[in-house]
Amino acid sequence: MSPKPQKFRTGGGRIDRLKPLRFKFDGHELYGYEGDTLASALLANGQHLVGRSFKYHRPRGIYTAGVDEPNALVGLGTKDQVTPNVQATSQELYTGLTAVSQNRWPSLKLDALSVNSLFSRFLSAGFYYKTFMWPAGAWEFYEKFIRRAAGIGKGTHLPDPDSYEHVHKHTDLLVIGSGPAGLTAALTAAEAGKQVILVEQDFELGGSLLNRPLTVGNISGEDWLKRRLSELEVFKNVTVLTRTTAFGFYEQNLVGCVEKVQDHLSIPNLHVPRQRLYHIRAQKVVLATGALERPFLFGNNDLPGIMLSSAAETYLHRFGVLTGHRPIFYTNQDAAYDFAFALKTGGTEVAAIVDPRRDIPSALFQKTRALGIPLYPGSRIVRAEGYQRVRKVLLQPVKSGRDGKGIWRDCDSVLHSAGWNPVVHLQSQRGIKPVFDPGLNSYLPGAGITADHGCAGSLAGYEETDAVVSQARKVAKYLIGQIKTAPRNYKKPVHDTPPVVSDNSPKSGKTFVDLQHDVTTADIAQAQLEGFKSVEHVKRYTTQGMASDQGKLGNVNTLELLANLKGEDQALLGTTTFRPPFTPLTIGAIAGRSVGAELSPTRLSPFHECHRRAGAEFITAGDWIRSWYYPKGGEDVIAAYIRETGAVRKSVGMVDVSSLGKIDIQGPDAAEFLNRVYINGWKALPIGKARYGLMLRDDGMVMDDGTTWRLGENHFFMTTTTTGAAAVMRHMEYLLQVDWPELKVNLTSVTDEWGGMAIAGPSSRKVLESSFQGIDFSTEAVPHMGFLEFESDGLPVRICRLSFSGELAYEVYTRAGYAELLWDQLMEGGKPHDMILYGSEALGALRIEKGHVAGPELDGRTTADDLGLGRMQSSKKAYVGNILKEREGLIAETREQLVGLMPVEGAVALKAGFILFEGDGSEPKGHGLGHVTSVTFSPALGRHIALGLLSEGRAREGTLIRAVSPVDDMSVDVKVCSPHFYDPEGERMHA
């Protein structure tokens, strides 16, 4: 079936009329053509009303034809592929596109919440701040109402089914924008043999050439574009990326770009990502981002049917769509007259041209007369009226002031144009502030050209296409070193132009400076009255420019308005800072492939496969995947770790300790170095022995702990905590390379080179004797903290007798590549002794029973003394942190100290994070006396136990306190005790 004719579609344009595309808007089946945007297709169907405004729910129509669009935001897609806040003006149309308007309830035409307009005085500038602050409880009261009414589109809570990827590119020259300036710059560099990347956010190259009838030299813009594009195809050194937005310009010429690879396809290719994020590192960058048209401000300037003149011209010239049958022009730009003449010549009734300038160039004046278009020079539009579409506007002479009389003119659209704002955003992101140019009556880039980038074309203030082309060529040549003289920003002569922002009576209706965030001129004035005077304060107080369009349309008008209100020179006012991204980015593109299991690297123990074969359940701990427990029968984690813990205490078990950080330390000053790094003494440690060490940060807080083994006179093997490994390495390298370069010590990270298993329990010695026959493991040969290194049938083994569980225990290491051999040998040796495997859950329970500190206690806020390890601190030597650990606050009596905690009811479990309070029955107040750090059910004691940090904790041993959780609504009576719950004298470990 052939589509019905479209009411607002005319001839011409760059659409393909042989390829109609069906789409849905708010459930209505419509169609457009290939080459349409969603906005142009909606306009062709007469659909101006596309959304409701953010705060007041006023009807809003399509205002622009590009990335500056504040109103036409739609939700795109269905179910798990919903993307909110898509600008209809930059969304390419495709068959099957499904869009819904946003911010309206129950429907676009009938919006129950538009009563917000009646309550508007409550929603004025600073509303949010005020309800947060006063009166107490106001925010809670308003919140439900506001959450419903405010907020832009809705996303989805479903996982994103699409894929995204990141690409890194390097190039001699990156050109951003493919208008006359961008194409010229790209071709100039290409001819010089440079590698060039040209990015264009649109799906077609050409920029302004697509949007209006221009001439370049003596040929039409269209022909010029065709020639340039065919030249581009010849160059193999040019990469052209369309549908690609340069969203961020970072230091040293890194440019972030996002390519919408498949957002325009009905049926996406599953083997290609939806979007691609480029990190482009360019030697030089040409910014050819053009300019965006500036709107006028007048009452009810947000009615559907009111749009930028250049947007209407784009819809006509590029898409063959007429935005209205009786437009009124409101302009101070000569170029807008040409469009009015073209419309009139094409048969459209132009209701009037309103121009605030008194002196209009005579050629324009004559032609306006000749075509019979009513002209109102020296006039302005004060307000517009209409219901869901503009019907008439009130005109007034500029000089008559705010109370002058006016006349009404009927129309069905207002096309306005108050000048052009160069798209200075990207350079501003680099920290170069835009500067006000009185000739342009807008802002130019702060630097026309720098050592690494330059601004070309209308971004640099040039207007005539020939001038743009010639300047862009010079910019490219300068950047690639072909010429030495730097081209500059264009300086337009200053005319005495009437203000764009005129003094309107409040009776004129709301005048919006920021359409997307519903910020009015009255809000800006109110912010001034309330003392929020600087541009940055006005922005934050009114939220002007803080919506997803970042005020592309409204910022410059706000600045002029502010200058007027303050009576200051606009050039001295300053601007707010533009930050990336230039247009909104999907979170998916930022994440790229770093999602799910790819979020961070996965680290596996060299014994991982052995654990898997042994039936382990695994748990993620940081980057590591560790064996958690080994279920027997239908055991859950609790049943399993209780059984495993019991077996370790009764006979013997084996656990993986490979994730511990390991650092090989060598050099004649190695012992001296350790002596400085650790709080305890190391020089007297004999070869063949290990020692537990604790290190502090420079500020005196505990940094990390672990055992370090002396392999030789000048050779040590240090172990660190799993999570502290990288920081400890960095810290020690810093000390050696920066602070003490005179020490002859070398460090090598060997975490991944060695795999280790700990054998713990009364029978652990027997397991080793069975595993490594002929080796003497007696206490005489391997005392507590004794160390052995040997080869067993070619298997390299390092064994140290040390204990984390409180039982007689050994850590057995081998080179990572031998891990499975060691596993087999130990499992074989363990068989006669009923050795079991235990995981990280049982390991944790065993260490809490022994009161050993781990991550929850080593939280960066505890001193050695807090942890009960103060007596380890040597007084005979200086070491890192030894002076600052004595700071007043760190030795105060009220410090929180490590204690054991036992709920009075042994069956009651605490949770880490419970807050500790006095047990005297007083109401829990303030931040309490400390908190619970680690909890477990202790199989050895048959009850729940915990470790905690408690103010004056050691003095409170034996007393009762309370552990409170407002989150769980629990208050538990708890007895304070020593953290060493099990075998406090260490008899078992020394057996």
Next chain:
Amino acid sequence: MLRIDCPFCGLRDETEFVYGGDASRKRPDLQETSQDVWNDHVFLRDNPKGPHLEYWFHQHGCRSWLKVQRDVATHEITDVRFADKEKGQG
């Protein structure tokens, strides 16, 4: 994102490095016992606009601590060298 020209590895992205702060500070002697001296060394930093000498650690590279001269206002890096003077001379 910065790129730092590591004297050992060459020009590398900032993501390979860890920032280490002001490089004009000098660690007090190990035997120094004044809390004020240590306090000044550990906590007090100038915050100049313009050129700043700072430490960067090439964590995902050669593990060298570097002294980098960077303009904190423009991010321009004008000098990179090993923090350990003897390094790279052997």
